[in-house]
Amino acid sequence: MSETGSSRKRVAPIIASVVGALLVGFLWVLVTAKPNTADDADSPLLGQPAPSVVTTTLNEEDFVLARRKGSWVIFNFFNSTCVPCVAEHAELVAFNERESTAANPAELYTVINDDNDDSVRAFFSKNGGEWQKIRDTDGAISVAFGVAKVPETWVIDPNGYVRLRIAGQLTPGLLDDQLALLKKQFGS
Amino acid sequence: MNSKSVNNKWSWLLLMLSAVALLAFGSTRTSDPQTQADRIDAITKVLACPTCQGESVYVSRASAAESIRAEVARQIAGGQRSDDEIIGYIEARFGSRVLLVPRSTGLDSLIWVLPVFALVCAVGTLGFAFRRWKVVGNDSISEEDAQLVERALREEQ
Numbered sequence: 001m002s003e004t005g006s007s008r009k010r011v012a013p014i015i016a017s018v019v020g021a022l023l024v025g026f027l028w029v030l031v032t033a034k035p036n037t038a039d040d041a042d043s044p045l046l047g048q049p050a051p052s053v054v055t056t057t058l059n060e061e062d063f064v065l066a067r068r069k070g071s072w073v074i075f076n077f078f079n080s081t082c083v084p085c086v087a088e089h090a091e092l093v094a095f096n097e098r099e100s101t102a103a104n105p106a107e108l109y110t111v112i113n114d115d116n117d118d119s120v121r122a123f124f125s126k127n128g129g130e131w132q133k134i135r136d137t138d139g140a141i142s143v144a145f146g147v148a149k150v151p152e153t154w155v156i157d158p159n160g161y162v163r164l165r166i167a168g169q170l171t172p173g174l175l176d177d178q179l180a181l182l183k184k185q186f187g188s
Numbered sequence: 189m190n191s192k193s194v195n196n197k198w199s200w201l202l203l204m205l206s207a208v209a210l211l212a213f214g215s216t217r218t219s220d221p222q223t224q225a226d227r228i229d230a231i232t233k234v235l236a237c238p239t240c241q242g243e244s245v246y247v248s249r250a251s252a253a254e255s256i257r258a259e260v261a262r263q264i265a266g267g268q269r270s271d272d273e274i275i276g277y278i279e280a281r282f283g284s285r286v287l288l289v290p291r292s293t294g295l296d297s298l299i300w301v302l303p304v305f306a307l308v309c310a311v312g313t314l315g316f317a318f319r320r321w322k323v324v325g326n327d328s329i330s331e332e333d334a335q336l337v338e339r340a341l342r343e344e345q
Contacts, residue, residue, distance in 0.1 A: 044281065045280075113251070143256055144281065149239055
């Protein structure tokens, strides 16, 4: 009986130390873990060839993304009832004006997300924006890019690779700055 | 007595073997849904709606969930991809947060392995503890206790 007691006394501190070390380990993992940035701007598509996009524009013209190679392409996923989309619109108009005078202007496209043609036409005739608006029937383009919430802005390089995803409302100058950096990095 | 206990052991062994065999059969049996609608339901039930908390694409009526459901339907109608490939396609776009059932490969497999490991450890520890208690309980009674019982019996008489 006393032997069992003494062996218990020897084993107990070891077990307690192991459990304590495990708990400290877990705490260390939790404290040092990086916050999940999945909602910000990360995407498994970055650096990958852009998904195939074949659709039509509001002007009833065909749109094939693969044919846009050679130009920087910007997709802005949009819905006329989404508040941040409306809020960033002036920024997009200004960006498009600045780009139109650039040496190799980026092509801006609005991807219509879960909205009807008439609402989008009415929005653009009221708020301006001369670029093409492309239809996303059944949300196929949104799913292909992994867009869950609008607005989102994506940048595709002249070789057809996805280079940037901006989730949420654009802040003034953000798109210009990021595009300039990308052009420097991957060539214009 | 001896043959009875041997018989008992065999019946326990048989019971355990049949339980394991049935579990193995149940978990490996392929019960693929037959119609396209069944496949759409089965896939969308394991995909999380990316804009809602804790809802599957199957349940949710959010715009993003509707788009994913439409894409799953399109790919099934195309007949090119298996269910796993379709789930993989959605995961490659939205990231692993869109999976309601964690993968059984890589680090995610710990989610499946750890509870089983903990259960085995707990059962093992309990078995060990019970065995020790039994050994302690089998100890012959102490001199003092024997005298106490004897005294009590005498007093009763």
